[in-house]
Amino acid sequence: MSPSYDYVIVGAGSAGCVLANRLSEDPDVQVLLLEAGPPDTADFIHIPAAFCALFRSQNDWDLGTGYEPGLEDRRVYLPRGKTLGGSSSLNAMVYIRGNPADYDEWSELGWGWSDVFPYFLRAEDNVRGASEHHGAGGPLRVSDSLARTGLSQAFLDAGAALGLPASEDFNGPQQDGLGWYQLTTRDGKRGSTSVSYLHPVMDRPNLTVETHVHVHRVLFDGARAAGVAGSRLSEPVEFGAEREVLVCGGAYLSPQILWLSGIGRPDELALLQVPVVAEVPGVGLGLQDHPAMGVTWICEEPVSLKDALTEENLALWAAGGGPLSSNGVECGGFLRTHEDLSAPDVQFHMVSALYEQEGLVPPPAHGFTLSVCVVKPESRGQVAIVSPDPTTKPFILHNYFAEPEDMRSAIGGLRTALEIAGTEPLARYAQVAHNVPASDSDADLEAHIRHTAQTIYHPTSTCRMGVDDLAVVDPELRVRGVEGLRVVDASIFPSVPRGNTNAPTIAVAERAADLIRGKAPLTIGAAEAVG
Numbered sequence: 001m002s003p004s005y006d007y008v009i010v011g012a013g014s015a016g017c018v019l020a021n022r023l024s025e026d027p028d029v030q031v032l033l034l035e036a037g038p039p040d041t042a043d044f045i046h047i048p049a050a051f052c053a054l055f056r057s058q059n060d061w062d063l064g065t066g067y068e069p070g071l072e073d074r075r076v077y078l079p080r081g082k083t084l085g086g087s088s089s090l091n092a093m094v095y096i097r098g099n100p101a102d103y104d105e106w107s108e109l110g111w112g113w114s115d116v117f118p119y120f121l122r123a124e125d126n127v128r129g130a131s132e133h134h135g136a137g138g139p140l141r142v143s144d145s146l147a148r149t150g151l152s153q154a155f156l157d158a159g160a161a162l163g164l165p166a167s168e169d170f171n172g173p174q175q176d177g178l179g180w181y182q183l184t185t186r187d188g189k190r191g192s193t194s195v196s197y198l199h200p201v202m203d204r205p206n207l208t209v210e211t212h213v214h215v216h217r218v219l220f221d222g223a224r225a226a227g228v229a230g231s232r233l234s235e236p237v238e239f240g241a242e243r244e245v246l247v248c249g250g251a252y253l254s255p256q257i258l259w260l261s262g263i264g265r266p267d268e269l270a271l272l273q274v275p276v277v278a279e280v281p282g283v284g285l286g287l288q289d290h291p292a293m294g295v296t297w298i299c300e301e302p303v304s305l306k307d308a309l310t311e312e313n314l315a316l317w318a319a320g321g322g323p324l325s326s327n328g329v330e331c332g333g334f335l336r337t338h339e340d341l342s343a344p345d346v347q348f349h350m351v352s353a354l355y356e357q358e359g360l361v362p363p364p365a366h367g368f369t370l371s372v373c374v375v376k377p378e379s380r381g382q383v384a385i386v387s388p389d390p391t392t393k394p395f396i397l398h399n400y401f402a403e404p405e406d407m408r409s410a411i412g413g414l415r416t417a418l419e420i421a422g423t424e425p426l427a428r429y430a431q432v433a434h435n436v437p438a439s440d441s442d443a444d445l446e447a448h449i450r451h452t453a454q455t456i457y458h459p460t461s462t463c464r465m466g467v468d469d470l471a472v473v474d475p476e477l478r479v480r481g482v483e484g485l486r487v488v489d490a491s492i493f494p495s496v497p498r499g500n501t502n503a504p505t506i507a508v509a510e511r512a513a514d515l516i517r518g519k520a521p522l523t524i525g526a527a528e529a530v531g
Contacts, residue, residue, distance in 0.1 A: 004240030005032040010215045013086020015489040015509035016248035017193035022513035024207040036214040037082035048327045052359040059083040070401035077358045085194030093183045093327045098497025109475040118522035119510040139196045141186040147326035149352040158426035178333035188325030216390035218261040225484035251459035251491040255284040256394045259385045278481030282470035287381040288496040291400045292373035292456035293449045298432035304366040305353045337412025346413030372413035373456040375498040378403035411445045458501040463491035488512040
């Protein structure tokens with residue numbers, strides 16, 4: 001097997017780029033980062049407003065669910081980044097950590113809020129400067145949007161008119177409220193983990209980055225991970241790992257890699273003629289996501305981002321601003337649909353355009369979309385392989401709305417969205433109903449949800465961290481039953497946090513780097529822990 005490295009990282013996404021940066025800080029170790037997709041050179045990657053143009057391109061794994069029973073047996077499109085930066089090169093760049101209560105549910109594993117908060121701070125370079133709640137000087141630039149459309153402001157003003165709370169900082173002391181999102185952008189351009197963590201250190205002599213390498217499986221010497229096998233543009237390749245293999249394929253593809261490596265449920269592996277290396281029954285189980293449902297209106301005025309891709313706006317973007325620096329989802333917020341809830345259960349995304357057919361077609365007219373997602377879902381699904389061929393896409397079933405409480409939250413959130421859209425000043429732009437429920441009755445709202453709901457792109461928990469029999473990795477992210485193998489990405493989350501999952505994935509990778517290096521974990525004082 002040749003060549004060989006100390007660490008082999010599988011997947012150059014939100015977690016993989018962080019690990020490559022942090023582990024290669026030690027000049028005495030050799031780090032290899034493998035990415036199945038191409039370099040992140042496509043123009044649309046770096047233009048925030050153009051992220052939908054990457055869907056089903058060479059930069060997208062282009063996955064999909066099975067027939068979802070809770071969504072009228074529809075199949076849901078699941079874009080995932082296939083390029084340096086992974087899904088951080090494909091997402092809408094909203095910077096949300098989640099609610100401290102989410103992490104306190106993980107406290108018994110050593111991943112409570114006080115454990116992870118220092119790593120959010122270490123990663124962050126917030127344009128607002130260092131404070132009790134934010135970091136400055138880290139690799140990840142966190143910025144205020146440079147493009148704020150009138151539609152977004154009208155949404156916030158309508159919410160205020162309804163008496164809904166406002167938030168100046170969703171990552172501050174209180175998550176509840178409506179306000180402007182902060183973004184992982186830098187000077188109006190996308191700040192993916194590739195841009196933030198990888199490109200600045202690509203010249204390190206101990207860091208090797210290989211693109212177009214699709215890893216098929218982990219290779220073992222007995223029960224110890226010894227490297228990986230895969231293909232580079234269809235040609236077989238192998239790479240050795242002297243210390244560890246680190247799988248960073250995300251919630252859909254990390255379990256597939258483990259399955260193909262012989263880690264999973266023996267009966268199912270036998271059916272696919274995959275030799276068993278370790279019996280780990282939880283692989284692929286526990287999948288969670290934030291189901292999202294939208295309502296749309298056509299505007300008779302040209303006020304949306306529909307025609308933003310012009311030569312003039314490209315010039316403004318190149319100079320560091322203009323409409324193309326908008327992520328399309330400039331504002332939104334978190335609310336509770338029941339007074340007895342301890343934290344928000346729904347999140348709003350105000351899209352200054354018509355978001356049609358899961359983002360796969362251009363908007364047919366000027367308009368806006370109000371998206372509501374359930375941020376504390378109880379439903380869980382699974383990921384499984386259906387073939388020993390590593391190029392076969394995995395079977396994915398989210399099982400959306402299997403639990404009734406998820407639908408209750410969705411109905412409450414959607415009813416609030418309709419109220420906001422019907423309130424001035426946003427009501428003046430809601431001129432032609434385009435895709436809305438037949439009425440605001442529970443039955444019509446539920447019918448609209450089941451007919452239109454899609455992913456909000458936050459899959460987690462398929463290689464769940466824990467100490468029970470169905471846990472896939474231990475609290476140090478080591479895969480059970482083998483040695484020298486860890487999973488580091490959103491698949492290890494015990495449950496999906498309340499909010500966009502890119503920032504939590506980065507924080508997990510920051511902390512994982514310290515665990516891998518045997519460094520003492522970062523700590524904070526009691527006063528700072530409220531962050």
